[in-house]
Amino acid sequence: MASGGLHVTPLGDALGAEVCGLDFSKPLTSHERDFLRRAWTDHLVIVARGAQELSADAQIDFCKTFGEIGGRARPVEARHEPAGAPADVMYVSNKRVGGRIIGSIPDGEMEFHIDQSYTERPARGTSLYAIEVPDEGGDTMFGNLYLAYESLPDDLRRAVEGRGALNVYGHGGYGIQSRSANDMGAATRKHVHPIVCTHPDSGRKTLFVNRLMTASVEGLPPDESDDLLFRLFDHQEQEAFRYTHKWRQSDLLLWDNRCTVHARTDFDPSKTRHLRRFSIQGHVMN
Ligand SMILES: [Fe+2]
Structure with missing residues (x-):
């Protein structure tokens, strides 16, 4: 699909697409937002590469294309974000400051899941922005439901x-x-x-x-x-329904949490993996 300078490149047969031609240095235009919503509905997982040094505010603006920012993604006792972190942010991170982990779900692999599926209104979608990622491992696998x-x-x-x-x-x-x-x-x-x-x-x-x-x-x-x-x-979880995302620094990714599952592969715990996450408020599923 092409629209002005904007275009979509599928990342596999099952789901996932790269969205190209966006300018994150200023608020997204209504034309860009229409393009993003269409790409998201069609491909379930969308990725913008190289959105250099995307601020938390710019990531929030991107997420608002798809709905309202969700509340804290995890129960408060499971939250480790430092004081002063943006409200509603979650760092998916093994980064340590003063010996203390500053994020959530820091290390290791993770089985396939749907974010917040234990709640009445699971997230509509989840956005991750890669601030620092290892050279290998820590991939996110997606399955098309x-x-x-x-x-x-x-x-x-x-x-x-x-x-x-x-x-x-x-x-x-x-x-x-x-x-x-x-x-x-x-x-x-x-x-x-x-x-x-x-x-x-x-x-x-x-x-x-x-x-x-x-x-x-x-x-x-x-x-x-x-x-x-x-x-x-x-x-x-079969391979034919999957897309595996290998993270690069500055990747901005958003998945539709209502029609995908996702999982994480293992990675070297001595390497830093630091992503900034915002979720989008969901609704009752029926
Ligand atoms: Fe998750």
């Missing part, structure tokens, strides 16, 4: 039709250690979403579960629930 739904085998499609699933914030770390319903019942941050949701912009159906936070299928015994969920996770 439209393709995952549309390619479901008939038996799985029938199994999820009309069902809800419980999504839980994992205590004692970001991950869920056990999928047993008893453990999940005690968690305070949890929400049931339909397994199949309809995206309000595209009208397409999305397979709205994820390995990190979806704990159980409503109305099924634990064994059946686990079997069904693991089949859904394996299906939605």
Whole structure:
């Protein structure tokens, strides 16, 4: 797609596109915002490369193209951002100042998930800006949940039709250690979403579960629930539905959190990985 000096280059067959020709040195124009919304709806993940030294304010302006900036992305007790950091910012970072980590989810790999899926209104989208990244590792992998739904085998499609699933914030770390319903019942941050949701912009159906936070299928015994969920996770995470983003410094990326899952690959913990994140307020999924 080309529009004036603006154009979109797909980054693979499944999802993801680079958006080119934007000028981040001044507020985005309505023409640029229309272009960005269209590219986001069409490609689910958009990347602007080389937006040099993008300020937090410019990143917020970019995010406002798509909705209102969300509240703090994580529970307050999990927040490590230093005093004076912009409101609503989260640093996805292992950077240390005076020996203290200044961000969240600092090191290691992370399973596929949907941000804030344990809340009633998960983020509409999430934006990351790469301030400092390692030469290798720490990639972000994305999966297309439209393709995952549309390619479901008939038996799985029938199994999820009309069902809800419980999504839980994992205590004692970001991950869920056990999928047993008893453990999940005690968690305070949890929400049931339909397994199949309809995206309000595209009208397409999305397979709205994820390995990190979806704990159980409503109305099924634990064994059946686990079997069904693991089949859904394996299906939605397959290579054919993925785009893997290898970060470069100054990359600005935004994903649609309603129709994608994302995960992080491991990286050398002695290397700095420092990204600035803002999320966009979501809505009830149905
Ligand atoms: Fe995430």
